[in-house]
Amino acid sequence: MTQREQLSSLDPLEWTSECGPLLQSSCGTMHVHNFIDYPSRFSTCPFQLATMASTKKKLQLQERVPLGRTAWKLADLAVLSLLLALLGHRAASVLGSGGGPPPPWHWLAALACEAWFTLMWLLNMNAKWSPVRFDTFPERLAERIDDDELPAVDMFVTTADPELEPPLVTVNTVLSLLAVDYPAHKLACYVSDDGCSPATCYALREAVEFARLWVPFCRRHGVGVRAPSVYFSSGPERGSSPADDEEAEFLRDWAAMNSEYEKLVTRIENADEASLVRQGGEFAEFLGAERKNHPTIIKVLWDISKTTSGDVGFPSLIYVAREKNPRYHHHFKAGAMNVLTRVSAVLTNAPIMLNVDCDMFANNPKVILHAMCLLMGFDDEVHSGFVQAPQKFYGALKDDPFGNQMEVKLKVQMQKQSVDTN
Numbered sequence: 001m002t003q004r005e006q007l008s009s010l011d012p013l014e015w016t017s018e019c020g021p022l023l024q025s026s027c028g029t030m031h032v033h034n035f036i037d038y039p040s041r042f043s044t045c046p047f048q049l050a051t052m053a054s055t056k057k058k059l060q061l062q063e064r065v066p067l068g069r070t071a072w073k074l075a076d077l078a079v080l081s082l083l084l085a086l087l088g089h090r091a092a093s094v095l096g097s098g099g100g101p102p103p104p105w106h107w108l109a110a111l112a113c114e115a116w117f118t119l120m121w122l123l124n125m126n127a128k129w130s131p132v133r134f135d136t137f138p139e140r141l142a143e144r145i146d147d148d149e150l151p152a153v154d155m156f157v158t159t160a161d162p163e164l165e166p167p168l169v170t171v172n173t174v175l176s177l178l179a180v181d182y183p184a185h186k187l188a189c190y191v192s193d194d195g196c197s198p199a200t201c202y203a204l205r206e207a208v209e210f211a212r213l214w215v216p217f218c219r220r221h222g223v224g225v226r227a228p229s230v231y232f233s234s235g236p237e238r239g240s241s242p243a244d245d246e247e248a249e250f251l252r253d254w255a256a257m258n259s260e261y262e263k264l265v266t267r268i269e270n271a272d273e274a275s276l277v278r279q280g281g282e283f284a285e286f287l288g289a290e291r292k293n294h295p296t297i298i299k300v301l302w303d304i305s306k307t308t309s310g311d312v313g314f315p316s317l318i319y320v321a322r323e324k325n326p327r328y329h330h331h332f333k334a335g336a337m338n339v340l341t342r343v344s345a346v347l348t349n350a351p352i353m354l355n356v357d358c359d360m361f362a363n364n365p366k367v368i369l370h371a372m373c374l375l376m377g378f379d380d381e382v383h384s385g386f387v388q389a390p391q392k393f394y395g396a397l398k399d400d401p402f403g404n405q406m407e408v409k410l411k412v413q414m415q416k417q418s419v420d421t422n
């Protein structure tokens with residue numbers, strides 16, 4: 001599957017900090033910034049905040065629910081006993097040849113392969129022997145701590161190639177993050193562009209203008225999926241059930257917003273790198289920049305601290321094209337994350353970071369609140385270092401031969417969730 005075909009999203013219905021393989025995809029991860037040497041980040045450690053807030057009623061923010069899995073365990077034990085029996089048989093045949101001719105070489109090869117397979121199978125089993133689900137209760141956060149005690153979060157998006165990862169995809173990811181339900185001044189979104197593309201920078205500049213309308217629209221109408229490409233791919237749909245007299249207003253807003261989005265798409269898709277650079281101005285820095293050989297370009301595209309009280313509140317947006325030099329390896333996404341960690345340490349220095357790839361989007365505006373329930377929901381901080389949301393893929397191949405969409409599993413979970421919350 002190509003990257004273009006993968007539009008993945010974060011699914012906060014199922015969080016984990018004890019991962020089975022299914023839950024271990026390396027996306028949508030929130031880390032506490034405790035592995036790098038920026039001591040000042042510790043000064044606002046969320047766990048200290050959780051303790052500070054202990055004057056408030058101590059409601060449980062998360063619940064660890066073991067998933068029994070008895071039938072699976074029995075099946076696994078049956079497979080294990082068959083594997084051991086097979087190994088025993090092979091070993092007995094090899095060792096028991098006694099004075100007879102030595103076992104043929106392919107018996108030895110089969111024994112080695114099966115022993116290796118059994119070891120791998122055991123390690124795999126070990127990781128998913130006792131899976132758990134974490135239920136999170138973001139509505140209790142407000143009862144437990146005040147809004148201004150919520151820790152700040154730096155949101156990192158990495159993009160690498162404007163051809164394979166079109167700027168519009170990155171823009172949708174960024175818009176879904178700028179519109180999340182979390183105090184806007186506690187958030188900042190950093191985009192690392194390893195493509196060093198003026199088109200991506202331009203698209204993000206346009207995204208800021210669009211966000212001025214999009215974020216209030218999402219909040220006013222309780223929009224569920226805040227990546228506009230996904231939201232507008234179906235008819236008018238609002239989160240909370242509208243009162244009759246508001247319906248007409250919503251439909252009007254929806255149509256206006258949809259038309260603004262279409263204009264945004266046209267502007268972004270028609271942007272031409274060469275003419276942007278020729279234009280000069282803020283794109284002059286891209287002049288002569290080769291993708292693998294250029295100095296750092298950092299642009300603060302939107303700074304929430306400079307807004308006046310009447311302005312719309314959505315998080316700051318910072319564009320970063322890190323320095324590239326053919327003499328040094330850039331280390332792909334890891335290198336980009338490293339640079340974002342350092343740039344954000346200077347600008348906002350949030351104690352928590354959220355990482356998504358440019359082809360993911362948050363499919364639930366409460367995604368950060370859900371994660372906070374796990375990051376702040378344990379009395380002892382050693383029990384929670386990172387939170388991971390599983391990926392759900394869009395645009396998969398016909399009939400989903402790789403099972404990427406996990407249709408059945410997700411449907412069952414969704415139903416369960418709606419039963420739980422009803």
Ligand SMILES: O=c1ccn([C@@H]2O[C@H](COP(=O)(O)OP(=O)(O)O[C@H]3O[C@H](CO)[C@@H](O)[C@H](O)[C@H]3O)[C@@H](O)[C@H]2O)c(=O)[nH]1
Pocket residue numbers: 003026027157158159160161165192194330331332333336356357358359
């Ligand atoms: O030089 C690079 C190469 C990649 N990326 C970004 O890294 C992310 C992942 O790269 P990709 O090639 O898309 O890998 P995928 O296989 O699609 O992604 C999965 O596998 C990657 C490698 O394990 C993980 O980093 C991702 O989080 C995970 O979703 C994307 O946002 C890229 O834009 C960069 O920033 N710089």
Ligand SMILES: [Mn+2]
Pocket residue numbers: 003006357359
């Ligand atoms: Mn990818």
